[in-house]
Amino acid sequence: MLHLQNYIGGALLAPLSGRYLPNIEPATGQVFSQIPDSDATDVARAVQAAEAALPAWRLLPAEDRGRLLVRISELIERDLERLAQAESQDNGKPVGLARVVDIPRAASNFAFFGTAAQHFASETHFQEGVALNYTVRHPLGVVGCISPWNLPLYLFTWKIAPALAAGCCVVAKPSEITPYTAFLLSELCIEAGLPAGVLNIVHGTGPGAGQAIIEHPAIKAISFTGGTKTGEHIARTAAPMFKKLSLELGGKNPNLVFADCDLREAVQTSLRSSFANQGQICLCGSRIFVERPIYEQFKEQFLAGVAQLTVADPQEAGSRQGALVSEAHLQKVLSYIALAHEEGGTLLAGGQRVRLDGRCAEGYFLQPTVFEGLAPDCRVNREEIFGPVVTLTPFDTEKEALTWANGTEYGLAATIWTRDLNRAHRVAHELQSGIVWVNTWLHRDLRTPFGGMKSSGVGREGGLEALRFFTEPQSITVKL
Numbered sequence: 518m519l520h521l522q523n524y525i526g527g528a529l530l531a532p533l534s535g536r537y538l539p540n541i542e543p544a545t546g547q548v549f550s551q552i553p554d555s556d557a558t559d560v561a562r563a564v565q566a567a568e569a570a571l572p573a574w575r576l577l578p579a580e581d582r583g584r585l586l587v588r589i590s591e592l593i594e595r596d597l598e599r600l601a602q603a604e605s606q607d608n609g610k611p612v613g614l615a616r617v618v619d620i621p622r623a624a625s626n627f628a629f630f631g632t633a634a635q636h637f638a639s640e641t642h643f644q645e646g647v648a649l650n651y652t653v654r655h656p657l658g659v660v661g662c663i664s665p666w667n668l669p670l671y672l673f674t675w676k677i678a679p680a681l682a683a684g685c686c687v688v689a690k691p692s693e694i695t696p697y698t699a700f701l702l703s704e705l706c707i708e709a710g711l712p713a714g715v716l717n718i719v720h721g722t723g724p725g726a727g728q729a730i731i732e733h734p735a736i737k738a739i740s741f742t743g744g745t746k747t748g749e750h751i752a753r754t755a756a757p758m759f760k761k762l763s764l765e766l767g768g769k770n771p772n773l774v775f776a777d778c779d780l781r782e783a784v785q786t787s788l789r790s791s792f793a794n795q796g797q798i799c800l801c802g803s804r805i806f807v808e809r810p811i812y813e814q815f816k817e818q819f820l821a822g823v824a825q826l827t828v829a830d831p832q833e834a835g836s837r838q839g840a841l842v843s844e845a846h847l848q849k850v851l852s853y854i855a856l857a858h859e860e861g862g863t864l865l866a867g868g869q870r871v872r873l874d875g876r877c878a879e880g881y882f883l884q885p886t887v888f889e890g891l892a893p894d895c896r897v898n899r900e901e902i903f904g905p906v907v908t909l910t911p912f913d914t915e916k917e918a919l920t921w922a923n924g925t926e927y928g929l930a931a932t933i934w935t936r937d938l939n940r941a942h943r944v945a946h947e948l949q950s951g952i953v954w955v956n957t958w959l960h961r962d963l964r965t966p967f968g969g970m971k972s973s974g975v976g977r978e979g980g981l982e983a984l985r986f987f988t989e990p991q992s993i994t995v996k997l
């Protein structure tokens with residue numbers, strides 16, 4: 518049985534309590550590793566290591582810090598296959614998806630921020646003959662990074678890389694449900710020669726290790742991705758301590774399909790945006806609004822595509838739908854399917870747990886599920902399900918589509934399908950979403966600000982936004 522370890526002060530260490538937690542493979546329902554059940558004492562040790570490393574790390578030239586980050590990126594690329602297999606085993610996602618999305622994007626996070634730090638500049642405000650004002654951006658110090666289980670290495674590194682690039686030292690916690698690739702990352706950091714204590718990875722539960730991170734007085738900022746309820750709790754705990762907060766939270770994203778769109782493209786991409794990673798991506802579009810003239814056509818083609826989404830062992834090459842991440846999460850998603858029936862929805866596809874043969878007999882598989890006939894303001898259309906469940910709803914006017922799209926507490930991402938350039942801009946500006954895609958989905962440019970409006974979060978990640986988050990501006994005025 519694999520025993521994962523914490524990565525503290527440059528070494529792989531057992532938790533001080535000696536306690537471990539079982540880690541389950543979602544495709545089989547079997548325990549495949551043990552992870553440290555770390556507590557406040559392990560976090561205190563990690564903070565101490567980070568504080569000791571900070572003076573040298575923050576003074577290292579950005580180019581040298583960057584070189585180390587680029588080296589980590591190269592090691593991730595070298596181990597792509599091993600990491601993809603590990604991510605699939607730990608999370609239940611098809612290994613093919615981890616190979617083309619999760620692991621390459623984790624590598625590019627380090628490569629991007631490794632070089633971005635060299636292009637990060639601060640401002641001067643010159644007052645002719647009077648004064649020179651200039652701004653220095655200091656690294657915040659020791660920061661906490663907490664990430665969820667759906668895109669484990671990808672989202673973990675999306676926080677860690679900019680924090681390190683900015684000159685901060687990090688205490689990070691991956692989700693206890695998917696800790697495996699974070700552990701493999703710690704081995705790669707040791708191999709890359711990252712100085713001891715610069716990055717510390719503490720495994721454990723949210724209420725245990727996570728809570729100790731957000732409460733620790735020496736941790737200056739928390740970069741968190743996860744559920745809105747957890748985000749609220751973190752804000753309540755950390756805000757009175759004046760910690761800087763970046764909160765990337767839940768979503769209930771609309772997908773607006775106008776009658777003048779490229780229908781084939783809209784259907785194909787909507788299949789991905791509905792069911793990629795079993796619908797467990799915060800950016801998935803779970804509410805599909807289709808303009809009435811093409812509603813039946815869209816529905817027919819979409820359902821034909823859903824029928825092709827093979828639910829299979831995620832380790833198999835042809836698997837398009839793997840397992841949901843846990844039994845508890847599967848039960849939550851099934852409860853929303855029951856609710857959709859109660860709320861009067863018509864089931865068009867799926868709706869059932871899948872029992873596979875062989876090694877996956879006890880896995881957490883679910884058919885990709887489609888409902889229609891649900892009111893735009895019913896619970897199924899307002900609450901985050903975070904699984905392979907989408908609703909189809911026809912609309913008659915742009916105004917109606919916008920009202921429904923904006924009719925939830927969330928505002929993370931939205932997709933628009935249209936060939937009308939004016940409409941694309943007009944609708945994009947009216948959408949209460951931090952991210953809007955027009956005729957595409959999950960397109961990535963690491964320089965763009967990433968984050969949500971309303972209950973989907975506070976602050977932005979990505980590009981300069983992330984480097985600004987992990988630094989603190991100081992204004993200096995020199996009288997001339």
Ligand code: NDP
Nearest residue numbers: 664665666692693722723727728743744747765766767799
């Ligand atoms: P959770 O909020 O349950 O957990 C996220 C992380 O927070 C985990 O590492 C968890 O640890 C930890 N945590 C839980 N309680 C505490 C606490 N008291 N103090 C500190 N840390 C804590 O989210 P999920 O892991 O279930 O992820 C799914 C959610 O994430 C969805 O709502 C989804 O929309 C959102 N998400 C948002 C994204 C965005 O960019 N906006 C991107 C991806 C996901 P543990 O797992 O060990 O309990």
